[in-house]
Amino acid sequence: MRARLISLSVLTLLLAACGSQPPAPEQGAAGVESRTPGAVKVDTSPVTTVKPDQFDPNSIAALKDPRSPLSKRSVYFDYDSYVVKDEFQALLTAHGKFLSANPKMKMLIQGNADERGSREYNLALGQKRAEAVKKTLALLGVREDQLEAVSLGEEKPVCTESGEECWAKNRRGDMLYAGEF
């Protein structure tokens, strides 16, 4: 009983600690509370087997390996712009090679915008950003059917303060692999 009490209070402390962190982007399995008509199809079939000890840059494990550029998924944009900046070419090249090496892998590219202005216009702007990422990957040889570009507009900010530092984090394209969205 006592041990339970202690572990409970530890849990409470942990939760309190979590509470002080900024909220993570909502990419979890949350859905509408009842029906979900028209849900996107998610390809969750296993693609390749993973050898545990080797670092293969094009393995599925590399996607989550902090040593691999593939663990980085975000491309940032300037205000009112949907041009992919040069500094993100290397990142996109790594993902392009990975997708070409794993032709069964599918990627959802989510474009985002900062909060300023019209929600629908920002949705279109986010779409342009996602399309720009998609086009760059296609030019690297990735097949069209591996990629879907969608927009979350200004609806899913990772940073909710009003100010350029925060807005810059929200002007973003995120690359998600099947199973991650």
Added chain:
Amino acid sequence: MKFQRLVLACAAVLTLCPVAARAQLTVEITGAGANRLPVAIADFTGERIVAQALTSVVRADLERSGLFRLVDAGGPLADNAAPPFEDLKTRGADAVVGGAVATAADGRYETRVRLSDVPKQAVLGNPAYLHTGAQLRATAHRIADFIYEKLTGEPGVFSTRIAYVVKSTGRYELKIADADGSNDQAALASREPIISPAWSPDGGKLAYVSFEAKKPVVYVHDLASGRRHVAANFKGSNSAPAWSPDGKQLAVVLTKDGSSQLYIVNADGSGVTRIATSSGIDTEPRWSPDGQFIYFTSDRGGSPQIYRIPTSGGSAERVTFEGSYNVTPRLSPDGKSLAFISRNGGRFQLALMDLATKQTQILTDSTKDESPSFAPNGRMILYATEIGGRGVLAAVSSDGRVKQKLSVQAADVREPAWGPLVR
């Protein structure tokens, strides 16, 4: 049995269910018209038999419109009693309303109303309403609509409804409420964003964009049944639904062929046709009330501006020229003016353009205005803005004088859409 059914209906989240009063929109009047008509609304005789005072709702409606100044009637007045005209003249009233509430033979209530012109000492109208106790507020709104129309010559909008989205922590609700913010009900609750609600012309359906499938998808939601269907779910993003004046079609924005472009689909989701082509962004379509044009936002000229294209086909024509950011076109119900959001020195403000003269007036002094929506009589424009870092709704008259603020405690309110007139 009936009660059980109600419980079952409320269990289904997609059904309209009454929610706690604390989430209700409260309306605050922040500006009034210059020449308000002085009107006395007397307490109705027999009003004690109904739990909630009818006349207080009628008075609140008229006062909120900003077009009337309430004058104390000096005492209760029945519909069939002669108003004390001399006394009312002294009090400064131009019009007086009396009434009586009585129990009808079938157990319902009968409310009889008489509106009189004070200087002319003449009856302007004498309607009667048969209603239940549950229809008390609705009856009061109809009485206010009658008074408003008789005295201004325009239809009242007190019986209309508004839709809006409330965001609280991790939760989005698409709400429907009476135009005065009362009687709010959730049509949809989701953990993912909901944007761009649009009323069908008959007021029976809402089209909107929901992100519940991890991407924007357009749905059409029947409010009476709570049933809905997907109207557009193509590869990429689907957004910005707008109803055709006949309610048969939707203009939508799809990205299936590249960037955001304009398409028309049937309301059931069939028959997709593209209506405009640009290499950049085309979005936020709106039909003109006569169905001749579709107004939209496009960055085809280098910055986001408002354009229009004939629905019969043809080339797009630019509508806004001043400034580098003009978005979200909304036509007035008479088709003569255009409300939109204009960026002026970093501030996003509600603007109104007279389409004949192209004269534009900024109607607000706020900095984050979004999503304007005309009242169906064209008198007020409802829009979303931010006060103290929190999303609120505000309304302003098309002459910029009457101002209201509508807010919900401890939540962000956004994406307002004013429903059509109910006849």
